[in-house]
Amino acid sequence: MCIACETQLNPEDLNAFGERFLNIMNSANLAMMMSIGYRTGLFEVLREIGPSTSAELAKKANLNERYVREWLGAVTTGGIVECDDTGSVFTLPAAHAAMLTDADGQNVAYLTQFIAVLGAVEDRVVECFRKGGGVPYSAYPRFHEVMATDSHRNVVEALEDRILPLMPEMTERLERGIEVLDVGCGQGRALLELARLFPNSQFTGFDLCPEPVAWARAEAVKRGLSNVTFEIRDLTTFHEDAPPAAFDWITAFDAIHDQARPDHLLAGIRRALKPDGLFLMQDVGASSNIADNRNHHLGPLIYTVSCMHCMTVSLSQGGLGVGTAWGEQMTREFLFNAGFSDVDRHQLEHDIMNYYYVVKP
Ligand SMILES: C[S@@+](CC[C@H](N)C(=O)[O-])C[C@H]1O[C@@H](n2cnc3c(N)ncnc32)[C@H](O)[C@@H]1O
Known part of the structure; x- marks a missing residue:
């Protein structure tokens, strides 16, 4: 029961919207991390060097390892990057690389920058x-x-x-x-x-x-x-x-x-x-x-x-x-x-x- 509006709440509707809300929060946060991946060249480097650790990726991209490791956490749990069972070797799947790097001429990752600009x-x-x-x-x-x-x-x-x-x-x-x-x-x-x-x-x-x-x-x-x-x-x-x-x-x-x-x-x-x-x-x-x-x-x-x-x-x-x-x-x-x-x-x-x-x- 919704006390404020005196309406009987359907638990299925509540669950569905709760799930939708979580998706909204995760996607919005992920978009910011994707913008950083685009701007720092992390997507490009990960595609170029293939399966790699955070240290290898940071070194090749000339970035701070601690930040790269945290970024990998976000994009891996967000389903953009994959990791092995030890959680230490990371890969950018081919279809994701096609849309998030310049390799195939269809890079759309730049669009995520608008989130921070706005x-x-x-x-x-x-x-x-x-x-x-x-x-x-x-x-x-x-x-x-x-x-x-x-x-x-x-x-x-x-x-x-x-x-x-x-x-x-x-x-x-x-x-x-x-x-x-x-x-x-x-x-x-x-x-x-x-x-x-x-x-x-x-x-x-x-x-x-x-x-x-x-x-x-x-x-x-x-x-x-x-x-x-x-x-x-x-x-x-x-x-x-x-x-x-x-x-x-x-x-x-x-x-x-x-x-x-x-x-x-x-x-x-x-x-x-x-x-x-x-x-x-x-x-x-x-x-x-x-x-x-x-x-x-x-x-x-x-x-x-x-x-x-x-x-x-x-x-x-x-x-x-x-x-x-x-x-x-x-x-x-x-x-x-x-x-x-x-x-x-x-x-x-x-x-x-x-x-x-x-x-x-
Ligand atoms: C969305 S941007 C598009 C820019 C460009 N045509 C492009 O495709 O990259 C709109 C442009 O209109 C310009 N603009 C906005 N108000 C204007 C005004 N009063 N007089 C002249 N230009 C204006 C902005 O500075 C901006 O560069």
Whole structure:
């Protein structure tokens, strides 16, 4: 019996939820250890040297043995690493190595870093729950670095074979030479790759934050690219200050929903596109209705990232805070209000998080 709600409790329901709760706690803690395994190179070294003791692993990875042994305890009891019956020789199973190291090109371990990045601002988010407001980008340690790894996996590696083919003739136009803008470019990984692939075209990246823009500029110099420039620019007023009919192709990779004013930015994009231009928008795939997202394979992840970051950085700029799960219906409404009526939505197999909207003026 639940004394507070005077409802007869079913012991089976209690047990099932108790088990679920334990799973939640174990998985959340394990995710932090996996992030450390990724950052310290422990997964890579364990795959490389095969069955090994904590001392062998620590030596090869150039890390402190005591910490490595404790890490092995977490990832072994969590079913990520296996050990022998003496508890002293550890192995990374092949299927786990395929997804947690760079060996097979499908390393997803980097994603676990987001847990600590978001956890770092918990105090400030709790304060926002009480008082409203938001948390600025500058408060998030390593956000742009981790985001750029995600961009590399989902966008850069898929540009030529999966993303460009969504827009017939775009590759030919890029080869001939066109003007391209990427809004909310972050570290500019996509633009740097496009600039390398298409030397006849000119590429421009705008982003609010100085730190990723500085990284992108330095990287362009390092790679000897003279056809790409990066600018620190607040796009909140882009509806008023976008250069008219200046670009043939505008891209936004995971960068519309967390803007202060997605409506202003989309109107500016419409204004900045040439009449035969195209807008490509990669944004989170969801419904605008929570009820439709109840069985979404990434539901809790999307709403948590929103609450801890995307909605919150937008609100910190006095923005709309539409949230990560603003969803397809709201996306289409915003596009329509910005003057876009020709919208094709695609899903790509390699990217389980996003939709790709190909939009014409
Ligand atoms: C989720 S990140 C995506 C970055 C990049 N496109 C990528 O895929 O790695 C969103 C980006 O939008 C930028 N941003 C947020 N608000 C902005 C604003 N008001 N003006 C310009 N850029 C903004 C952030 O600095 C951040 O780099």
